[in-house]
Amino acid sequence: MKTIIGLEVHVQLATATKLFCGCSTDYQDDNPNTHCCPTCLGLPGALPCLNKRAVEYGLRVAKALDMKVLEESEFARKNYFYPDLVKAYQITQDDRPLAVEGTIEIEDDQGHEKIVRITRVHLEEDPGRLVHVAGASKYSLVDYNRSGIPLLEIVTEPDMRSPQEARRFLNKLRTILEYLEVFDGDREGVCGWMQTYRSKVQSGSRSRTYPPTRASRRPSPSR
Amino acid sequence: MITEKDIEHIAGLADIGISNDEVPEFTHQLNAILEYLGILDTVEDESTPASGTANVFREDEPRPSLPQEAVLANAGSTEDGFIKAPRVM
Amino acid sequence: MAGILDFSPDDRCNAFITACTGAAFGDGALAGIAVAINDNISTAGIQTTCASRILEGYIPPYDAHAVELLKQEGAAIVGKTNMDEFGMGSTTGTSAFGPTRNPIDPERVPGGSSGGSAAAVAAGLVPMALGTDADGSIRCPAAFCGIVGLKPTYGRVSRYGLIAHAGSLEQIGPMARTVEDVSRLISVITRYDPRDSMMLDQPYSHRPSADVSDLKIGIPTEYFGEGVDVRIATTVRDAIDVLEGLGAETTPVSIPSVRYAPAACCVICASEVSSNLARFDGVRYGPAVDTRKPWHEAYREVRQANLGPEARLRIMLGTLTLSAGYAGKYYAKALAARQRITRDFERVFCDVDVIAGPTTPTVAFRPGEKVSPLSIAGTLTAPANLAGIPAISVPCGDVDGLPVGLQVMGRRFEDERVIDVAYAYEQEVRS
Numbered sequence: 001m002k003t004i005i006g007l008e009v010h011v012q013l014a015t016a017t018k019l020f021c022g023c024s025t026d027y028q029d030d031n032p033n034t035h036c037c038p039t040c041l042g043l044p045g046a047l048p049c050l051n052k053r054a055v056e057y058g059l060r061v062a063k064a065l066d067m068k069v070l071e072e073s074e075f076a077r078k079n080y081f082y083p084d085l086v087k088a089y090q091i092t093q094d095d096r097p098l099a100v101e102g103t104i105e106i107e108d109d110q111g112h113e114k115i116v117r118i119t120r121v122h123l124e125e126d127p128g129r130l131v132h133v134a135g136a137s138k139y140s141l142v143d144y145n146r147s148g149i150p151l152l153e154i155v156t157e158p159d160m161r162s163p164q165e166a167r168r169f170l171n172k173l174r175t176i177l178e179y180l181e182v183f184d185g186d187r188e189g190v191c192g193w194m195q196t197y198r199s200k201v202q203s204g205s206r207s208r209t210y211p212p213t214r215a216s217r218r219p220s221p222s223r
Numbered sequence: 224m225i226t227e228k229d230i231e232h233i234a235g236l237a238d239i240g241i242s243n244d245e246v247p248e249f250t251h252q253l254n255a256i257l258e259y260l261g262i263l264d265t266v267e268d269e270s271t272p273a274s275g276t277a278n279v280f281r282e283d284e285p286r287p288s289l290p291q292e293a294v295l296a297n298a299g300s301t302e303d304g305f306i307k308a309p310r311v312m
Numbered sequence: 313m314a315g316i317l318d319f320s321p322d323d324r325c326n327a328f329i330t331a332c333t334g335a336a337f338g339d340g341a342l343a344g345i346a347v348a349i350n351d352n353i354s355t356a357g358i359q360t361t362c363a364s365r366i367l368e369g370y371i372p373p374y375d376a377h378a379v380e381l382l383k384q385e386g387a388a389i390v391g392k393t394n395m396d397e398f399g400m401g402s403t404t405g406t407s408a409f410g411p412t413r414n415p416i417d418p419e420r421v422p423g424g425s426s427g428g429s430a431a432a433v434a435a436g437l438v439p440m441a442l443g444t445d446a447d448g449s450i451r452c453p454a455a456f457c458g459i460v461g462l463k464p465t466y467g468r469v470s471r472y473g474l475i476a477h478a479g480s481l482e483q484i485g486p487m488a489r490t491v492e493d494v495s496r497l498i499s500v501i502t503r504y505d506p507r508d509s510m511m512l513d514q515p516y517s518h519r520p521s522a523d524v525s526d527l528k529i530g531i532p533t534e535y536f537g538e539g540v541d542v543r544i545a546t547t548v549r550d551a552i553d554v555l556e557g558l559g560a561e562t563t564p565v566s567i568p569s570v571r572y573a574p575a576a577c578c579v580i581c582a583s584e585v586s587s588n589l590a591r592f593d594g595v596r597y598g599p600a601v602d603t604r605k606p607w608h609e610a611y612r613e614v615r616q617a618n619l620g621p622e623a624r625l626r627i628m629l630g631t632l633t634l635s636a637g638y639a640g641k642y643y644a645k646a647l648a649a650r651q652r653i654t655r656d657f658e659r660v661f662c663d664v665d666v667i668a669g670p671t672t673p674t675v676a677f678r679p680g681e682k683v684s685p686l687s688i689a690g691t692l693t694a695p696a697n698l699a700g701i702p703a704i705s706v707p708c709g710d711v712d713g714l715p716v717g718l719q720v721m722g723r724r725f726e727d728e729r730v731i732d733v734a735y736a737y738e739q740e741v742r743s
Contacts, residue, residue, distance in 0.1 A: 017285050
């Protein structure tokens with residue numbers, strides 16, 4: 001059996017405001033639903049307006065990872081239903097990302113240099129936060145303070161061969177992001193750093209990818 | 224042609240409830256629309272989709288958020304500053 | 313000068329969903345003037361329903377940009393007007409709060425979707441109103457009710473706060489009894505708003521001029537052919553003759569791609585609707601979702617009970633036209649048609665300054681009398697939305713006592729010119 005690991009890392013960018021509105025991202029010690037406006041609440045009629053610094057931070061990462069910045073990238077809607085998703089779609093560059101084809105160098109398990117290829121980086125907004133009430137109650141509680149927080153999704157090729165390599169990759173990536181001052185490790189807590197393993201465990205001819213990504217219906221233009 | 228099964232599937236994707244007795248009527252109406260939309264088959268695709276859009280940015284400067292009461296005011300039910308939603312688990 | 317306007321309309325046409333009996337006003341260009349607002353434009357503290365049960369009781373915590381500007385200029389916001397549910401329709405008959413009747417003939421529809429605004433103006437309840445137009449929803453009711461209505465250039469008026477069903481096509485625009493009042497209203501609502509990324513900073517500051525002596529008017533054959541009531545065609549042709557009499561030159565033009573407009577508009581609207589209306593789930597606003605049920609079941613229940621059949625049909629259509637197997641056949645083709653229409657207009661506008669024709673192919677009809685293909689309306693109005701150009705409808709006579717609208721379309725950001733042409737016509741026939 002062979003372990004093959006690719007990663008999708010969601011990095012919360014250290015901007016002062018959310019991706020599409022002027023609400024402050026500094027909500028960690030505050031009460032629920034106190035950093036919200038018509039836009040990040042998805043109130044009818046509100047419109048998104050793109051945070052320039054989030055794009056600059058994304059580009060900074062793209063340059064640092066020696067990526068090809070695309071002439072045109074596009075925000076589009078990823079439609080799906082979930083109670084933490086205020087508009088029933090996420091605005092994301094999923095389809096036409098900010099940049100593609102980069103690299104990060106790490107040490108492999110034998111201590112040799114190894115290149116991990118970066119597939120793409122793109123910007124997207126975070127949904128709100130669900131608190132699942134335990135016990136007999138059968139409902140969720142929602143806090144939309146997180147809704148609209150800018151995320152940079154960094155996707156790698158399946159180039160890692162052990163959990164130790166993946167750990168070294170993440171440490172290196174984190175160091176780079178902190179040096180670039182686009183990521184604030186102190187804010188980490190619940191929300192700073194999320195990683196999804198797209199690891200493939202291959203045995204013989206069978207392979208499995210997990211976890212499944214969240215259901216998406218279809219893309220459509222964001223305006 | 225869209226079948227009644229298609230309609231049920233689409234309604235499911237769109238999370239709109241439809242009752243069994245509505246299915247035939249919606250199927251009929253949707254097929255009539257699709258027939259009318261057949262005219263689009265004759266549109267020749269032009270190769271250059273000019274978007275005609277430009278970058279518009281907002282500076283990263285915080286602006287006041289709504290007071291919590293205003294955020295919660297329209298919600299059907301709330302609890303301790305949270306908005307109540309159906310359970311997803 | 314500031315105060316409270318006492319507003320108690322004798323609303324026989326069901327033009328209003330919400331009337332504000334005491335409306336505050338201030339100083340400014342519209343000081344003390346009663347303005348009605350289409351009920352899909354957000355008004356802080358005043359219920360905003362889009363004529364749908366799914367927003368019944370929703371009180372926005374913020375004003376649309378256009379409403380903010382009206383208030384800054386002293387206008388009194390006296391109420392929210394009836395419309396087709398979410399703007400989908402051309403009769404104001406799909407409103408969850410009952411249909412609006414045409415003040416000219418209460419047996420007939422006022423047109424739509426902004427039929428409440430048109431009826432409120434035509435009935436004399438308010439001098440001016442804001443409507444919204446994604447496929448003709450300002451111009452059609454303006455024509456049916458005998459008033460003036462302008463769909464501005466796309467990007468001229470901020471959409472911030474407009475609960476658009478099809479944001480790539482829709483604009484807020486002025487409706488009034490005279491071209492001059494339409495001009496006054498548009499000059500207030502075009503101030504730049506950085507919150508609408510599709511807006512350009514080109515405020516309208518213009519006084520209408522009746523000089524059309526050097527104007528070249530294109531007469532599109534497609535606007536006078538099959539499907540257009542001959543008596544309307546004749547009436548509109550006579551109106552264009554009036555402009556010729558004032559020194560304008562006319563020339564026949566052809567815009568063949570407009571035959572795709574209703575279908576393209578239908579697909580684009582439905583596609584956007586399926587995404588835009590997905591957020592109405594009864595969690596954050598609107599009739600409360602049952603939080604004790606599993607979430608999909610609870611969502612479906614609240615959406616089935618509170619979205620009307622037309623809205624649900626269009627949501628399903630849009631879900632289909634964007635879905636993997638069908639997007640190429642419908643959505644992509646509709647975008648291609650839109651591009652062709654845009655280019656056809658650009659080509660014609662190289663030779664002429666404005667294009668003139670009827671606003672609607674018929675006069676106001678009785679409810680249920682004209683169930684056109686699936687409430688697909690806007691044969692003559694949708695092209696301007698697809699091309700993003702300004703278009704005005706101005707009353708130009710009648711057929712059997714029912715008003716007829718002359719539609720004037722112009723180049724992008726030449727709203728001033730279409731207003732001038734409408735003004736020249738109006739001044740000439742009034743004097």
